[in-house]
Amino acid sequence: MEDKTIICRCEDVTLEEIRKAIAEGARTLDEIKRLKRCGMGPCQGRTCRPLIAGEIARMTGQNPAELALPTFRPPVVPLKLGTLARGGVPDEQA
Amino acid sequence: MNRHEVIIIGGGVTGCSIAYHLAERGMRDVAVLERAYLTSGATGRCGAGFRHQWGTKTNCLLAKYAIARLEHLAEELDYPEGIEIKQEGYLLLAYTPKMEEQFKKNLALQKSLGIDARWVTPREAREIVPFLNTEGLLGATFCPKDGHANPFKVTDAYARAARRLGVKIHTYTEVRDIKIEGSLKTVITNRGTFQAPVVVNAAGGHAAEIGRMVGVDLPIVPERHQILVTEPVEQVLGPMVMSFYHNLYCQQTPHGSFIMGLGDPNEPKEYNVRSSWQFLTQMARKAVWLLPVLKNVRVVRQWAGVYDMSPDRQPVLGEVPGVPGFYVAAGFSGHGFMIAPMTGQLMAEVILGLPTTLPVDMFSLSRFTTGELFVEPSVV
Numbered sequence: 171m172e173d174k175t176i177i178c179r180c181e182d183v184t185l186e187e188i189r190k191a192i193a194e195g196a197r198t199l200d201e202i203k204r205l206k207r208c209g210m211g212p213c214q215g216r217t218c219r220p221l222i223a224g225e226i227a228r229m230t231g232q233n234p235a236e237l238a239l240p241t242f243r244p245p246v247v248p249l250k251l252g253t254l255a256r257g258g259v260p261d262e263q264a
Numbered sequence: 265m266n267r268h269e270v271i272i273i274g275g276g277v278t279g280c281s282i283a284y285h286l287a288e289r290g291m292r293d294v295a296v297l298e299r300a301y302l303t304s305g306a307t308g309r310c311g312a313g314f315r316h317q318w319g320t321k322t323n324c325l326l327a328k329y330a331i332a333r334l335e336h337l338a339e340e341l342d343y344p345e346g347i348e349i350k351q352e353g354y355l356l357l358a359y360t361p362k363m364e365e366q367f368k369k370n371l372a373l374q375k376s377l378g379i380d381a382r383w384v385t386p387r388e389a390r391e392i393v394p395f396l397n398t399e400g401l402l403g404a405t406f407c408p409k410d411g412h413a414n415p416f417k418v419t420d421a422y423a424r425a426a427r428r429l430g431v432k433i434h435t436y437t438e439v440r441d442i443k444i445e446g447s448l449k450t451v452i453t454n455r456g457t458f459q460a461p462v463v464v465n466a467a468g469g470h471a472a473e474i475g476r477m478v479g480v481d482l483p484i485v486p487e488r489h490q491i492l493v494t495e496p497v498e499q500v501l502g503p504m505v506m507s508f509y510h511n512l513y514c515q516q517t518p519h520g521s522f523i524m525g526l527g528d529p530n531e532p533k534e535y536n537v538r539s540s541w542q543f544l545t546q547m548a549r550k551a552v553w554l555l556p557v558l559k560n561v562r563v564v565r566q567w568a569g570v571y572d573m574s575p576d577r578q579p580v581l582g583e584v585p586g587v588p589g590f591y592v593a594a595g596f597s598g599h600g601f602m603i604a605p606m607t608g609q610l611m612a613e614v615i616l617g618l619p620t621t622l623p624v625d626m627f628s629l630s631r632f633t634t635g636e637l638f639v640e641p642s643v644v
Contacts, residue, residue: 197435201301204308204416207519212495212564243565244539248495252559254548 180211281608309569
């Protein structure tokens with residue numbers, strides 16, 4: 171992968187930025203998420219999480235299996251406020 | 265054994281700000297102990313707003329001084345990526361005559377302290393927020409200098425500045441116990457033992473637990489507050505909209521996402537950071553009623569955090585009577601982030617025995633025994 175490769179497609183975070191955060195001391199997915207916003211977009215980290223975990227493991231010599239994952243938070247998929255306000259009834263049925 | 269002059273427990277915005285302000289005044293042998301990552305507690309879970317519009321003189325002044333600092337914080341701390349500051353005001357909605365009366369009282373107080381806030385009619389409120397539902401609205405107060413800053417960036421900026429001055433920050437280091445022998449405090453953690461004559465308890469929702477380790481009863485209890493964030497969209501909402509009647513707040517961040525939260529008066533006083541589906545539907549109903557344009561915006565994430573509530577919704581700041589060298593900066597009751605620049609400065613001044621920029625005596629823990637409480641009326 172190249173430095174300019176986009177790791178987080180929701181928030182346009184590049185590999186270079188992830189590497190910089192790790193080089194500056196970040197050791198966990200939680201720290202990188204909060205500083206760089208990767209994992210906070212519509213996909214909630216489904217794409218970037220394993221890529222960043224791999225990069226942390228590679229740069230810090232940690233075992234990727236032992237890296238703590240950020241909390242998986244609801245909702246599972248993005249939901250419109252209007253749908254939620256109607257108790258879960260989507261537009262097309264309202 | 266790690267020996268220091270000052271140990272700060274808690275790596276939220278308050279702890280990092282205190283560390284920076286101590287170091288900036290020459291006290292550089294400081295260690296910050298954080299149980300998880302920086303901002304993992306209330307700081308990183310908060311609504312990310314700041315406002316001048318308070319109901320007590322002390323809060324108005326703290327906010328005024330703190331916001332003046334936030335406006336130039338990126339330069340002060342040499343943080344080139346910036347703290348995502350936005351100043352498009354807070355619109356506080358009044359629905360009952362009692363609320364209107366309180367708000368007008370607050371405005372008079374704010375005006376006397378040089379804060380530029382004003383009463384707006386429902387029609388004027390719609391000029392500020394064109395899609396606001398004004399049904400039942402009596403009016404609102406508006407202060408254009410209120411706004412938003414990114415709590416992660418603010419804390420990171422303080423932490424980096426503190427580190428450059430020599431402060432040691434230990435993350436994933438959880439305090440298990442504190443022993444006091446003479447003036448020396450020994451802090452036992454999962455990652456070794458630390459010693460210092462001065463310990464600062466900036467542990468937010470965990471402050472009472474830390475207090476108990478030195479035999480001090482702090483009347484600070486955790487109270488869960490829930491919050492959600494949407495996908496980012498084009499900028500449409502200038503100010504933070506806040507309604508004490510609905511117990512809600514909603515703002516659009518510079519990033520484009522909406523952040524909104526609800527307070528629940530029946531929330532049990534316990535440490536709980538799980539989120540609930542009931543919040544999600546209630547929040548959606550209230551937000552869509554108040555700001556109908558939000559109905560097509562998608563929620564991407566919800567979470568919860570705890571306010572560190574004190575009996576009068578005001579922080580405890582200063583040295584604990586009877587335990588020399590043990591200081592508290594906690595009990596912020598939902599407004600710790602926005603005043604953190606001043607909390608850090610005042611605590612550093614108190615610890616170093618310097619004259620304080622603003623009066624701090626009223627924040628002493630002793631007010632709960634003498635009964636000199638000063639309740640903040642305007643909190644969600």
